[in-house]
Amino acid sequence: MVAEVTFSPIAYIQSCYPERFGIPRQAGLVASAYADIVFEATEENKLALRGIEEFSHVWVIFVFHGQSYGDFKPLVRPPRLGGNKSVGVYATRSPNRPNAIGMSAVKLFGVIEKKRTLRLQVQGGDFLDGTPVIDIKPYVPYADAIESAQAAWAVEQSSLLxxxxxxxxxxxxxxxxxxxxxxxxxxxxxxxxxxxxxxxxxxxxxxxxxxxxxxxxxxxxxxxxxxxxxxxxxxxxxxx
Amino acid sequence: MVAEVTFSPIAYIQSCYPERFGIPRQAGLVASAYADIVFEATEENKLALRGIEEFSHVWVIFVFHGQSYGDFKPLVRPPRLGGNKSVGVYATRSPNRPNAIGMSAVKLFGVIEKKRTLRLQVQGGDFLDGTPVIDIKPYVPYADAIESAQAAWAVEQSSLLxxxxxxxxxxxxxxxxxxxxxxxxxxxxxxxxxxxxxxxxxxxxxxxxxxxxxxxxxxxxxxxxxxxxxxxxxxxxxxx
Incomplete structure (x- = not known):
């Protein structure tokens, strides 16, 4: 049994959202939201990203930041429920969670090299600019796309305004x-x-x-x- | 910019697979694979899990274990490609990655309390017994189920044998x-x-x-x- 685990960021996100306010509440809601996932252009990173362009979508595993840590409470009030009903933090994607890990599936446009960086160009994310990334995984539809999943109150909502x-x-x-x-x-x-x-x-x-x-x-x-x-x-x- | 991030496991997995050999290569391939995600039955955990049963599926974010760490190489040879072709580690779900984080979507059967533990009973996982869990998130189809995703060589394969x-x-x-x-x-x-x-x-x-x-x-x-x-x-x- 391990007591704790430590990860180092592998990349950082440059996103169109420099502030938390206004960021879409899930990935995929704002298709135009663009971001670059910025790696150092080391030989190792070039190899580690080889073949990723064969996937149309990738998972970005990141650390929620730009918030005070340690303010985790077990109950949260999701905006989707009007901010009135409390549910457990594990029944939400709230950033204020015991381990501040986020994951978002985004569309991958391509990988470019620019000024000593390798950039995964993605769209549809919900990332704050500067977000540290701890993993990238290919989106594998046969394991990840569960169409039959039932999501209680977290169902799709068309545009509100x-x-x-x-x-x-x-x-x-x-x-x-x-x-x-x-x-x-x-x-x-x-x-x-x-x-x-x-x-x-x-x-x-x-x-x-x-x-x-x-x-x-x-x-x-x-x-x-x-x-x-x-x-x-x-x-x-x-x-x- | 953060140099590293440290997480503490929130739970452990009791699974039907006590050894790495034989574990399915993705979640969802062996529907009968059962596991319990075991939390301490604290008041805080009870609150943090409130409402999770309204979701049919959950994401389990875990730490790959039962392997030597630090043996990450940037290229891996996925079994799906016959073990002959090298691709970048970020284009695979290989456990040997810079940050040994795994994520699997599993079917949630329910939550039970038993001997001072709270157990999320799940099926369809690809977990080694004893796996430390660092986050649980609801599966949200509108953000996670991307049917149109193209997955290069990682396409569904019917039973091999x-x-x-x-x-x-x-x-x-x-x-x-x-x-x-x-x-x-x-x-x-x-x-x-x-x-x-x-x-x-x-x-x-x-x-x-x-x-x-x-x-x-x-x-x-x-x-x-x-x-x-x-x-x-x-x-x-x-x-x-």
Whole structure:
């Protein structure tokens, strides 16, 4: 019996989400969410990644970070349940768990070498920028894709909000170059459609004048919620 | 950036496989493989597991053990490729990886309390008896079940071998009480059907007289392979 186990990160994630607020609550909800899994371009890493491009999807096993550790409580209130009902932490994917391990299946686009790094380019993740990665595994459908699985309350939810844009925000979008206006629009719309507000606010219209803020890629996004529509009122480029 | 992360096991696995040899190469291949995930029956663990029974399947995140650590090499030769072709370790589920983390989706039957332990009773695992568990997460189909995923060479394979029994082995089977003759027969047949022999022997007829041995539950199983049939020649109860 081992008392504890120690792992060293094998890579780090560069993601379009520099802050926790706004990150989708599971992988796969925001298909446009892009990230690079960044390895050092050592000979060993090159060999260890050989053949991974033959898989369309990979599992990323990571360490939740950007949170205070040791604040684990056995019960959590999932946003999906409106933030009112308590369930055990092992019945959720909450980041506040005894061992802060996350796992997400993402689409793999390819592996590129760039400035002494090897980068797995993935989409559909729910990663905070800077996340340490402790393992990568191929997604093996015959073992992992259990279509018949029943998931209690954690069932698929279509978009919660539709998204509109102010003229001011539209104008910034049109000027933007990175990652491209069309991609950025998609990414922001898909992210806001999930309604990133806290559980107790979801499904409600926003209070008048209440402005929300999140960072997506190199942009600050400000929005309001009214009658089931998230309206992007302002978009501003920020240095990261 | 963190240099390393340390986790403490939250539970241990009691499984029908006391030795590495013979363990199915992925979860889900041997539906009859049973295991208990054994937690201490503390108040905290009772709360942390609340509601987990609403899920039909759970992910078990575990530490590969029963192997020498530090013998990680960047290339491995998957049995599925006949043991001849090298691929990167991250393109496989091999236990010999930089961080020896395993993850398996298993069917959850229920949670019972027994002698100061809380037991998650699961089926379909690929766990060595005594495996330390570092996390349990609900299986969430909308995020985890990616039917469209393409898996290169890791595609489903129907049973490799059919299984027959010697009269002697049949007689032992009929006498057995744990976990019941029918269940034990199923478990052994499903396990042998996967052809647990090393990659370079798979798909071949066995050498004449070559006997193989594995342990399943409380039984020693001896078999031969001939013309695509694994024949159980001897079954013997052993103290564990």
């Amino acid at each position: 539709s998204v509109s844009w102010s003229d001011e925000a539209e104008a910034v979008l049109i000027d933007c170059v990175e990652p491209g206006a069309k991609k950025l629009r998609c990414l922001i719309e898909e992210t806001l459609a999930q309604d990133p507000r806290p559980g107790y606010e979801r499904g409600k219209d926003g209070r008048e004048g209440q402005r929300w803020h999140m960072q997506v890629s190199n942009y600050s996004v400000f929005w309001t919620v009214e009658k089931g529509v998230a309206k992007v009122i302002k978009l501003a480029w920020v240095e990261r | 059919s299984v027959s029994w010697s009269d002697e082995a049949e007689a032992v089977l009929i006498d057995c009480v744990e976990p019941g003759a029918k269940k034990l027969r199923c478990l052994i047949e499903e396990t042998l059907a996967q052809d647990p022999r090393p990659g370079y022997e798979r798909g071949k007829d066995g050498r004449e007289g070559q006997r193989w041995h594995m342990q399943v539950s409380n039984y020693s199983v001896f078999w031969t392979v001939e013309k695509g049939v694994a024949k159980v020649i001897k079954l013997a109860w052993v103290e564990r």
